[in-house]
Amino acid sequence: MAKEMIDEKEKKPEEMQLDDAARVKVLSPGMMVAKRFFRNRLAILGMVIIICMFLFSFLGGAVVPYSESEVFYTSESMLKDYAGATAIDQYQFVVKPGETLPKDIYSKTMIAASTKKYEFTSRDGTDYRLDPVGDEVYVLYARVKTGPKPIDVEDQEIAVGSLKSFTRAASEQDLSYEFCKGALMALSAGQESYTAEDGVYTLEAAGTHGALVKDADGADIAFVSDMNINAVNAGTYLSPDLKLLLIEMIEQEQDSLTVTEDDGTETTFLLQNKNGQYLVRRNQETRVIDSYSAPSKEHIFGTDGNGMDLLARLMYGGRISLLIGFVVIAIEVVIGTIVGGIAGFFGGRVDNLLMRLVDVVYCIPSLPLFLILGSIMDYYQLPAKIRIYALCVVLAVIGWVGIARIVRGQILSLREQEFMIAAEACGLSVHRRIFKHLVPNVIPQLIVFASMGLGDVILTEATLSFLGMGIKYPAASWGSIINAVNDVNVMTNYLFVWVPAGMLILLTVLAFNFIGDGLRDAFDPKMKR
Amino acid sequence: MKKFILKRLLISVVLLFFVSLIIYTIMRCMPTSYVENQARALATRPGSKSYQEWVSQLNAQYGLDVGVLKGYFRWLSGAIRLDFGDSWYWNQPILDKFKDVIWYSFFLSLAAFILEMVIAIPLGIAAARKQYSMTDYAVTVFALIGISLPSFFFATILKYVFSIKLGWFDISGTVSRMHQSMTDTQKLLDIAKHMILPVITLTVVSIGGMMRYVRANMLEVLNSDYIRTARAKGLSENRVINHHAFRNTLIPIVTLLGGSLPGLFGGAMITEQLFQIPGIGYTSYVSVMQGDIPFVMFYMVFLAVLTLLGNLIADILYAAVDPRVRVN
Numbered sequence: 001m002a003k004e005m006i007d008e009k010e011k012k013p014e015e016m017q018l019d020d021a022a023r024v025k026v027l028s029p030g031m032m033v034a035k036r037f038f039r040n041r042l043a044i045l046g047m048v049i050i051i052c053m054f055l056f057s058f059l060g061g062a063v064v065p066y067s068e069s070e071v072f073y074t075s076e077s078m079l080k081d082y083a084g085a086t087a088i089d090q091y092q093f094v095v096k097p098g099e100t101l102p103k104d105i106y107s108k109t110m111i112a113a114s115t116k117k118y119e120f121t122s123r124d125g126t127d128y129r130l131d132p133v134g135d136e137v138y139v140l141y142a143r144v145k146t147g148p149k150p151i152d153v154e155d156q157e158i159a160v161g162s163l164k165s166f167t168r169a170a171s172e173q174d175l176s177y178e179f180c181k182g183a184l185m186a187l188s189a190g191q192e193s194y195t196a197e198d199g200v201y202t203l204e205a206a207g208t209h210g211a212l213v214k215d216a217d218g219a220d221i222a223f224v225s226d227m228n229i230n231a232v233n234a235g236t237y238l239s240p241d242l243k244l245l246l247i248e249m250i251e252q253e254q255d256s257l258t259v260t261e262d263d264g265t266e267t268t269f270l271l272q273n274k275n276g277q278y279l280v281r282r283n284q285e286t287r288v289i290d291s292y293s294a295p296s297k298e299h300i301f302g303t304d305g306n307g308m309d310l311l312a313r314l315m316y317g318g319r320i321s322l323l324i325g326f327v328v329i330a331i332e333v334v335i336g337t338i339v340g341g342i343a344g345f346f347g348g349r350v351d352n353l354l355m356r357l358v359d360v361v362y363c364i365p366s367l368p369l370f371l372i373l374g375s376i377m378d379y380y381q382l383p384a385k386i387r388i389y390a391l392c393v394v395l396a397v398i399g400w401v402g403i404a405r406i407v408r409g410q411i412l413s414l415r416e417q418e419f420m421i422a423a424e425a426c427g428l429s430v431h432r433r434i435f436k437h438l439v440p441n442v443i444p445q446l447i448v449f450a451s452m453g454l455g456d457v458i459l460t461e462a463t464l465s466f467l468g469m470g471i472k473y474p475a476a477s478w479g480s481i482i483n484a485v486n487d488v489n490v491m492t493n494y495l496f497v498w499v500p501a502g503m504l505i506l507l508t509v510l511a512f513n514f515i516g517d518g519l520r521d522a523f524d525p526k527m528k529r
Numbered sequence: 530m531k532k533f534i535l536k537r538l539l540i541s542v543v544l545l546f547f548v549s550l551i552i553y554t555i556m557r558c559m560p561t562s563y564v565e566n567q568a569r570a571l572a573t574r575p576g577s578k579s580y581q582e583w584v585s586q587l588n589a590q591y592g593l594d595v596g597v598l599k600g601y602f603r604w605l606s607g608a609i610r611l612d613f614g615d616s617w618y619w620n621q622p623i624l625d626k627f628k629d630v631i632w633y634s635f636f637l638s639l640a641a642f643i644l645e646m647v648i649a650i651p652l653g654i655a656a657a658r659k660q661y662s663m664t665d666y667a668v669t670v671f672a673l674i675g676i677s678l679p680s681f682f683f684a685t686i687l688k689y690v691f692s693i694k695l696g697w698f699d700i701s702g703t704v705s706r707m708h709q710s711m712t713d714t715q716k717l718l719d720i721a722k723h724m725i726l727p728v729i730t731l732t733v734v735s736i737g738g739m740m741r742y743v744r745a746n747m748l749e750v751l752n753s754d755y756i757r758t759a760r761a762k763g764l765s766e767n768r769v770i771n772h773h774a775f776r777n778t779l780i781p782i783v784t785l786l787g788g789s790l791p792g793l794f795g796g797a798m799i800t801e802q803l804f805q806i807p808g809i810g811y812t813s814y815v816s817v818m819q820g821d822i823p824f825v826m827f828y829m830v831f832l833a834v835l836t837l838l839g840n841l842i843a844d845i846l847y848a849a850v851d852p853r854v855r856v857n
């Protein structure tokens with residue numbers, strides 16, 4: 001008997017009773033909403049997109065090795081002027097240490113050389129004499145008076161002049177006066193070697209008119225030529241070897257010359273003749289901003305006009321867009337719920353006054369206003385960071401009226417319902433009645449409106465940034481990335497700059513709308529047939 | 530009814546007063562770069578006054594030397610007499626400039642509006658008829674894409690495809706290069722051709738809202754008791770939809786359309802700017818950028834008037850079309 005009883009007891013759970021709680025699966029209203037929501041494929045798609053966007057912007061921004069405003073450079077081969085060469089047509093003087101040349105020596109020498117009158121007086125009154133020591137080589141003497149008679153003059157050697165220029169073999173080496181004079185004289189006399197000061201130097205003909213001067217050991221000392229070759233950039237040292245090569249190139253009228261340097265790098269020089277003025281140019285690697293570079297391994301989405309990595313900018317731009325969206329909606333919901341709640345609950349004069357305020361804000365045209373506020377911010381040159389927050393406040397202060405109207409309408413109708421009468425009869429405080437009983441009933445509409453509003457806010461922010469009045473460089477924003485299409489060249493040739501940003505805006509806003517749509521259907525099952 | 534309209538008009542006037550006051554206050558915060566630029570240009574002339582003197586003279590000339598409140602009432606007294614002053618940047622009376630440019634905007638918006646109606650109403654009804662069908666999903670997705678498309682992005686795509694790649698249309702502007710040598714008909718067709726891309730842009734980005742509105746209202750009507758009655762009577766589905774449901778769904782649609790009529794004059798700032806169409810939106814955009822305070826002030830108040838007018842028309846239509854709605 002007792003055993004039977006136990007059996008019966010064990011059996012009991014199996015046979016259900018009508019009022020058994022386990023008989024039906026109990027779903028709370030919230031779970032019903034969730035169930036309906038997750039049945040909606042578009043809403044799920046929207047959720048997935050939004051989650052991806054969050055990962056892309058917040059996680060991606062942390063993962064991507066570049067920052068939003070890092071500028072990338074690339075080296076580009078550019079033809080640059082390297083050196084200029086001219087045939088020397090003016091006498092060049094090598095001055096003896098301690099002596100100075102008169103200022104008009106060049107013109108006086110020219111006249112003296114062409115008229116063969118070698119004695120002249122410079123502008124400052126000193127007499128000079130040129131001594132032709134060789135072909136187009138002159139030694140300049142100053143005639144110093146030693147006595148009252150015209151004969152009482154003594155020649156003092158000052159300088160040696162020629163149509164040649166010297167290049168030192170080593171940049172730090174100094175060439176002595178004796179050395180130069182000897183070289184010039186030997187060159188004009190056609191000698192192969194000469195003695196100056198402390199050593200014997202040999203001349204090795206180079207080009208038609210030049211020579212390489214070597215010391216006794218065969219080491220290069222200097223290079224003499226009738227071409228004046230100077231580097232375009234001050235501070236660049238042109239070695240005798242290079243000058244020699246350049247002169248050869250000029251004499252043989254070659255257009256280009258390739259020089260292999262000691263370290264194996266090849267440089268190509270290009271020659272340009274401008275009426276006797278020779279310009280030597282070469283391809284030079286120049287560091288330039290890597291703008292509009294096509295997508296590559298390094299920059300998956302390429303770079304923008306400022307040479308910044310587009311992928312990084314898209315990620316950081318996503319952060320700002322999503323941040324602005326959520327902050328603005330949060331502020332809007334707070335203001336809208338308070339104003340709408342008070343207006344709806346108290347009704348009468350308060351309602352009338354608050355709703356007129358809502359009407360006033362609603363009437364203010366938003367886009368022109370945003371543009372004006374943007375230009376005011378431009379004027380005060382707000383930093384990019386502060387602009388973001390200012391933009392949030394501005395968008396929210398204009399946008400809350402929609403929420404206030406919804407909340408008020410809902411509360412107006414809820415206020416008349418039985419449960420509110422019951423709440424009042426129970427003696428609940430006004431505060432409790434509004435926030436515990438009325439507001440929770442408005443939340444479904446709020447959520448739907450907020451998720452759709454998020455898309456709107458992001459769209460507005462993108463539009464403003466596109467017009468250059470929203471987020472400013474160097475902060476990134478999807479809208480300001482597309483701004484580049486104002487340049488038709490970018491629009492035509494660099495699709496990778498503006499298409500991804502536009503697609504991201506579209507996808508994000510679309511996803512928020514999908515979610516809002518799904519939520520509305522889920523909250524409002526009456527619409528389902 | 531008369532009393533209702535009168536009351537609403539009075540409220541609108543009061544609202545307009547406050548709206549314009551707020552707008553005026555904000556406008557006065559605007560950097561008066563136009564005045565400063567002008568003063569700088571004038572000061573560089575030979576034998577001219579100094580920059581500071583010019584600035585103060587121009588400020589006095591443009592009424593910027595008085596306080597905000599006093600300046601506002603000065604503006605208001607002119608505005609009541611429909612004298613909005615002269616535009617700084619366009620260098621002519623504001624109403625003249627307005628008359629020059631408004632028709633571009635109006636016809637652009639009107640074309641988009643008609644296209645919108647023609648497409649949105651049938652599609653919305655078709656979607657509601659077969660809720661949760663493929664048609665419904667397609668319409669919903671299409672509508673939501675339209676809502677979500679940034680107009681500047683869509684316009685850029687259109688320009689890229691049709692102007693640059695296919696070369697069918699000019700990239701911007703309202704006339705082509707040979708416009709002067711055309712006959713009148715050709716001129717008209719030429720302008721119309723230039724309006725195609727802007728109209729498409731406007732239509733696509735604004736069609737979504739209307740489509741969803743039509744669909745939602747049609748669904749509501751289809752769920753009502755008299756439709757069930759009509760079906761119970763054994764009427765054919767076509768008769769139910771076309772005679773019983775469609776007529777009833779027209780009530781909110783007519784209200785919406787009536788309410789959006791004034792908006793046709795408001796111009797489309799972004800689209801006009803992108804396609805360089807010299808309508809009111811583009812003109813105002815340039816004015817904002819140039820700091821032309823009188824013109825922007827006029828435009829903002831004009832838009833506020835349009836909004837109020839739209840609401841008023843919608844309310845009156847709602848009462849007029851639907852006999853169940855009693856005014857009071």
